[in-house]
Amino acid sequence: MALYNISFIGAGNVAGSLAAGLAAAGHRILSVASRSGDSARELASSLGAEWRRDLTVPAECDLLIISVSDTAVGTVAENAVISPGTLIAHTAGSVPLAALGRSSGAGVLYPLQTFTKGFPPDLSQVPFFIEATDSATLNLLREIGESIGAGAWECDTENRKKLHLAAVFTNNFSNFMMTTGETMAREAGIDPVLLRPLIGETARKALRTGPEAAQTGPAVRLDTGTLKSHIELLSFSPQYQKLYRLVSKMIAGHYSKKKK
Amino acid sequence: MALYNISFIGAGNVAGSLAAGLAAAGHRILSVASRSGDSARELASSLGAEWRRDLTVPAECDLLIISVSDTAVGTVAENAVISPGTLIAHTAGSVPLAALGRSSGAGVLYPLQTFTKGFPPDLSQVPFFIEATDSATLNLLREIGESIGAGAWECDTENRKKLHLAAVFTNNFSNFMMTTGETMAREAGIDPVLLRPLIGETARKALRTGPEAAQTGPAVRLDTGTLKSHIELLSFSPQYQKLYRLVSKMIAGHYSKKKK
Structure with a gap:
């Protein structure tokens, strides 16, 4: 299994669960950013990651996961500062792929589960639904979903x-x-x-x-x-x-x- | 804990679960009756009880439990042949105590749970709601509920x-x-x-x-x-x-x- 460098924007229940699962599967969490400080700082420190207040992502990041409220996904994607090699994905069921505003290197990684603070679900039981602008991004999201969850299923915006x-x-x-x-x-x-x-x-x-x-x-x-x-x-x-x-x-x- | 001689009319999911639980708690199942033969015969034989096709209950029975469809409770209670010392109770949530047609020696033992054939629930987690025409019957039903379930709570017909x-x-x-x-x-x-x-x-x-x-x-x-x-x-x-x-x-x- 390929291991990736992953950053998060957002530090809520979904981000917290996924970040912990990714770290446990051997991926490296580089940074966690959020405007509201405490939860991001806590999450970053629990994973040996960098805590950031701004939206600049470390250059060696393979995948930026945006896990914020539905209405904030577009703005965050627009303002995130990433290297040309960094892919970006959001985790929202109701937000179109198009909200990321990119014609390549963008995708969706939607976990079909409810997440509660302090009670992370068993990720190995969680199916991930993926969609991407291109096959390279889709393949990476498939690997990620398979490495931490029950598997990854392709699903377009409308069906998601x-x-x-x-x-x-x-x-x-x-x-x-x-x-x-x-x-x-x-x-x-x-x-x-x-x-x-x-x-x-x-x-x-x-x-x-x-x-x-x-x-x-x-x-x-x-x-x-x-x-x-x-x-x-x-x-x-x-x-x-x-x-x-x-x-x-x-x-x-x-x-x-x-x-x- | 007092142990009782108990008979059943009805051999569905509720009767099956309760009879097995009562036997496991040390009570003696005397007889199981039902018009439709097979399930009653099976249940009776699994508990060393007598299988009956008619509604005559052995003389030494302390408690007859009627666990049949809601609309049949009244008729079964009317036609059951019991000794003067035998108490009678039904297990239905929606059927009034009055349906048993007796001013003494009658009660309700309602388990707040869903019962599935082949998958008996953990009775020790099931709360029993009890009601009776008199305190002697109520006390016996309380003992029964406490001996096999999570406990027994008094609850009148309207609240049940x-x-x-x-x-x-x-x-x-x-x-x-x-x-x-x-x-x-x-x-x-x-x-x-x-x-x-x-x-x-x-x-x-x-x-x-x-x-x-x-x-x-x-x-x-x-x-x-x-x-x-x-x-x-x-x-x-x-x-x-x-x-x-x-x-x-x-x-x-x-x-x-x-x-x-």
């Missing part, structure tokens, strides 16, 4: 946006359903922490068979009595009633279509 | 229904969001199995801090650009657009209320 949307449903929306479950438990005077084992088993079940096969409950079995009773229990909130009706209808529709 | 609704949001609805994530991945030409690590991390994160604190994504940070772009990507389905808009609005509303 769809994948990001898939991640919103899988992570953000399912998480909100669990939060709603907690709200209902509180309505019943029950400590929501007692729902945690159900959260765990819900994921284990979905991981075993995929979520589509794991579906149970009143909507999929068209148990109209229970559906009606649940809607009555939600009479304190027309919005929760609307949510319950819509999701139940979609579940019923999804599975009745499959049976046909 | 709310808990069951909480479980629908936590399990059924979050699972459907994950299924929707898979649908979107397919739209992007990506194998949905690549979303599995995200499913795992979503649950780990929710278990660490509770789902309310774990929330991330465009809706909670009011990223209107991404929200708009996602709605455009869903233009192939007005129903998915409606779902996306409603859940995003509810997430935004939930967290903006909390900040105030």
Whole structure:
């Protein structure tokens, strides 16, 4: 496996996880830059890298990874000072490759995972989705994704946006359903922490068979009595009633279509 | 701990899990009855219990557990032939205690968990919610819940229904969001199995801090650009657009209320 010199602009949860993973895989982290100082300084020092406040990247850098907020990617790419031999990539699901403003030497390295400060995910399980302006950059990103993750899959900007949307449903929306479950438990005077084992088993079940096969409950079995009773229990909130009706209808529709 | 003689009517996933857990905790399973033969015969034989086709329960039975479909609970309770000393309980979240048709010796033992054939959950993590017509029955159900589960909590019929609704949001609805994530991945030409690590991390994160604190994504940070772009990507389905808009609005509303 080829080893590379890599710099970061950005020092958030994604940058922190990737930098640590890259260093562990033998790559060398040259520098970490960010306007907000502390997290970058901490990350740089933990990896024996240089901490920078400006956007100048060491000349021997092979790949600059820009891991900042979606709206900042373009400006950072424009203002980064790099050598002709340095490639640049961002890590955002929703940001086009074109935002980097280059016709060569630019790419995207999107990890399909949620990153939490202090709890880095197991990178070896994370699939990376890559796109690039040219095959040399694509190959380097493929090597990087394979060296630290579950592998690298080519995916253009449009499909990467769809994948990001898939991640919103899988992570953000399912998480909100669990939060709603907690709200209902509180309505019943029950400590929501007692729902945690159900959260765990819900994921284990979905991981075993995929979520589509794991579906149970009143909507999929068209148990109209229970559906009606649940809607009555939600009479304190027309919005929760609307949510319950819509999701139940979609579940019923999804599975009745499959049976046909 | 007192040990009891227990019979089952019903031999589905809940009955199977509970019967195995009760036997492992030292209770004696006397008999398992069900109209549909095979699963009951299998369960009875695995526990050294008698397999019955009728609803007559051995005279020395302390507790008859009725674990059948919601709509069948009442009829089964009416037709079960038991001795005067035998207590009876059902395990359903949505069925009132009154469905058992008795003013004494009847109760509910509701495990807040999802049960899958062939994959019994770790019962020691499962909270049991109990209700009874009288304190003797309540005490026995408490002992049972504590002997095989995470503990037993008193919960009346109305609040148990709310808990069951909480479980629908936590399990059924979050699972459907994950299924929707898979649908979107397919739209992007990506194998949905690549979303599995995200499913795992979503649950780990929710278990660490509770789902309310774990929330991330465009809706909670009011990223209107991404929200708009996602709605455009869903233009192939007005129903998915409606779902996306409603859940995003509810997430935004939930967290903006909390900040105030």
